[in-house]
Amino acid sequence: MPLRPTRPVLASLRSVVRSAPVSGRRFAPYAISLVLGATLLWSDPQILRELRDARWADRFVVHAEAALQPEPAPTDSSSAVRIDTDTSIPFPLRLQLTAHVPPLSLVGLGVRKVSFLRVKVYSVGFYVDERALAQLDHVPGFATYTPQHLLAVPPADGGPHLQGEALIRKLLEYPAPCAIRIVPTRKTDFAHLRDGFTRAIMARQKLAHQAGTLSHSDDHLINDAMHALKGLFPAHAIPKGKALVLYRTAKGALVVEYDGKELGKVDDPWMSRELFLAYFADKDVISPKLKEDVAKGFEQYVHAKVGPA
DSSP, X not given: OOOOOOHHHHHHHHHHHHHHHHHTSOOOHHHHHHHHHHHHHHHOHHHHHHHHHSTTGGGTSOGGGGGGSOOOOOOOTTTOEEEETTTTEEEESEEOOSSSOOOEEEEEEEEEEXXXXXXXXXXXXXXXXXXXXXXXXXXXXXXXXXXXXXXXXXXXXXXXXXXXXXXXXXXXXXXXXXEEEEEESSOEEHXXXXXXXXXXHHHHHHHHHHHTSSOGGGHHHHHHHHHHHHTTSOSSEEOTTOOEEEEEOTTOOEEEEETTEEEEEEOOHHHHHHHHHGGGOSSSOXXXXXXXXXXXXXXXXXXXXXXXO
């Protein structure tokens, strides 16, 4: 293929480079690249055609073509996600489990941090059955709900409204099937998460004894349930980004799923309820960010009818 004359372009390049020292300024490297690129395009039109065919050509050539492209089709609710801004981990707005249960909607999410260094351990999302969200006004304490009702620490002498974790307790007792979806921010293992769940349940068990709502005779059943829960977790690692789901059924059973597969189920309503309440506790909450986000998330469902899309 015959080449175009390059003498005019090269002459321009020489004149620009020679003039740079006179002005006392350093010649910008990108200007040289620009002129050299123009030389190549001038000498061989085939290069321009190849650029247009390249995957990255749209960054360097005709940007006006973008205006002619059709708008992307909107995604349906099953594929839509929300990103945890603290970890960049996506959470589906709608959760469909392998168990044959109705879909659940994402109410809020947050990050779990540990130690004084505030190390990010995992992102966690809270999901509620869509049918229960559509009737949220009928759940005790939610008819006049505001985010502050969930975030406020209940006064010792009570108050005119249900506050704090008592709201989530009423939601679980409604009964509303719920799920907690956990996604590690780094490689971990099942034993690490299992031990965290066990410590949370034991802390709730101690509080129940102090409040007089649990007798020592109940401990035997609770310990059996915790032993069964521990047995659901296999002895291997969990890669970053894989999801573990704790699903609480309307009857209070706890179903554990990992990466889309069911690991097992434990039928103990007390244990499953207290594990979920630990994420919304009035004191020593597992993830303050989750609690704050869920508090805001519930507000959009109050007085609104929400059902399957």
